[in-house]
Amino acid sequence: MENSIKFVFSNYRYVVLCAITTLALFFPLSIISEYLYLEPYFIFSIYDETAFNFSLIVILSVVAGIVVSMNVFRVRLVKDAKKIGSSITGTVIGASAGACSCGPIGFSVITTFGTAGSIASSFLTNYEIPLRLLSIGILLLVLFTTMKSLSLECKINQ
Amino acid sequence: MIVVALAISFTSYLGQFEQTTTLSSPSSDEMVTVQSPVLGSESASVTIVEVGDYQCEMCKHWFDNTRQQVIDNYIDSGKVNMIFIDMPFLGTDSHVASMASYCAADQEKYWEYHVMLYEHQEGVDSGWASNERLKSFAFTLDLDMNEFSQCLDSKKYYYQVKLNLDKSMNSFGIQSTPTFLLINTSGEQQQIRGAQSYSVFERVIESLL
Numbered sequence: 127m128e129n130s131i132k133f134v135f136s137n138y139r140y141v142v143l144c145a146i147t148t149l150a151l152f153f154p155l156s157i158i159s160e161y162l163y164l165e166p167y168f169i170f171s172i173y174d175e176t177a178f179n180f181s182l183i184v185i186l187s188v189v190a191g192i193v194v195s196m197n198v199f200r201v202r203l204v205k206d207a208k209k210i211g212s213s214i215t216g217t218v219i220g221a222s223a224g225a226c227s228c229g230p231i232g233f234s235v236i237t238t239f240g241t242a243g244s245i246a247s248s249f250l251t252n253y254e255i256p257l258r259l260l261s262i263g264i265l266l267l268v269l270f271t272t273m274k275s276l277s278l279e280c281k282i283n284q
Numbered sequence: 285m286i287v288v289a290l291a292i293s294f295t296s297y298l299g300q301f302e303q304t305t306t307l308s309s310p311s312s313d314e315m316v317t318v319q320s321p322v323l324g325s326e327s328a329s330v331t332i333v334e335v336g337d338y339q340c341e342m343c344k345h346w347f348d349n350t351r352q353q354v355i356d357n358y359i360d361s362g363k364v365n366m367i368f369i370d371m372p373f374l375g376t377d378s379h380v381a382s383m384a385s386y387c388a389a390d391q392e393k394y395w396e397y398h399v400m401l402y403e404h405q406e407g408v409d410s411g412w413a414s415n416e417r418l419k420s421f422a423f424t425l426d427l428d429m430n431e432f433s434q435c436l437d438s439k440k441y442y443y444q445v446k447l448n449l450d451k452s453m454n455s456f457g458i459q460s461t462p463t464f465l466l467i468n469t470s471g472e473q474q475q476i477r478g479a480q481s482y483s484v485f486e487r488v489i490e491s492l493l
Contacts, residue, residue: 165477
């Protein structure tokens, strides 16, 4: 099954796609979670108590990058896009968990939706770590099933 | 149906304080903003205006990691001073916590109470800033409990804190907490948004001195 990863990433285009997806998630997630600031200077601001959360963002971004590129490979190979939905779900949960309630996104949600927004924002902030872990779990599950189906489908196609 | 639900929710948010209080219309004295006492020298070259919420997680990160270094290196030496303006938007307890801080200010313990609030911060509206806890903080700081309780229970600073929130959002356009405005005596100013590290504050302050 692990051969399916080597098989996909032996093509440099999927390595590039993986890197782009990872970075495209990592920077926005770091900004909305307020670990990366662009003003007045480009700087990461990570404290001891936020280091674990930040490492989850790194893991989430890398796993999402691998999952997306493997699914793109799979879609092109067997024209089946079923697993894309799960990987999007996992990524969205991970991304929304990080939208700090004190930040501009939390502020907009609270001022627009009032009490409901405040409750939702508080929930996402208070349960940030479990939600991120859930998100990574979903992505790992999608990765596992993608690897499994790729190894089967590749054998069938051979 | 979703629109109706959102409209009801928004209305209830706006009215949540009014539902729990029986305040009369604000007097002219109550229609002015309040601010903290100045922390540091009145004649400092740079003033840091922190706009924050006592329930904001990022404000606590800044409080725990950066604030003391700014105090040690700039405020204690008289180069910089600091004030705090409330923008209590995160939950119902945010507003009450801000009011309590001004009740402590009446007894000249604003900054001690401010520190107490951030040191004991927990989840938004989780009960850590309930009326009873706020009074227990005051008791710990050896405040006159009769005076403090009367101030808090009568919601003495309700309108002023509400005005702070409105001004921060609408007049100053602040959309997140903590936000810091750093202003020097020449009128030059810079803004730092978020719980940024000490190195950022050091660079900005040095550029303004």
